[in-house]
Amino acid sequence: MLFLARMDVQFPAHLSAEDVTRMQGLEKEYSQALQQDGRLASIWRVVGEYANYSVFDVESNDELHQILSSFPMYPFMKIKVTPLAKHPNSIR
Incomplete structure (x- = not known):
């Protein structure tokens, strides 16, 4: 499963x-x-901000939650997660 996460610190x-x-x-x-x-x-990296966009390839929502909550800076992060699906126009 693919997820896009925006993490602001x-x-x-x-x-x-x-x-x-x-x-x-x-x-x-x-x-x-x-x-x-x-x-x-x-x-x-998001230009000009202390933020990033990350793409995670994991087995489940629970695995993603475990990964995100294990980041050392997690207590100082605002995270927005978006599940991703293959686009029908993609050639990959």
Whole structure:
């Protein structure tokens, strides 16, 4: 199942720069592992925002929820998920 997720990040003001940097490192490690195993099929930065669009290829809604809620920055994310279906005009 394919899902498009828009993830917007907003850190609270009380977090130190060191905490943010540490969390960004953990986030990078986690997202790269998901990319390597194929569950995070694609990730794109939204220009000018601390946000991204990601395409997930997973078996179920529950698996996607587990993946999203395991992101280190999850407590600071607003996430909108859109299920995707093959378009009849697609040549792929």
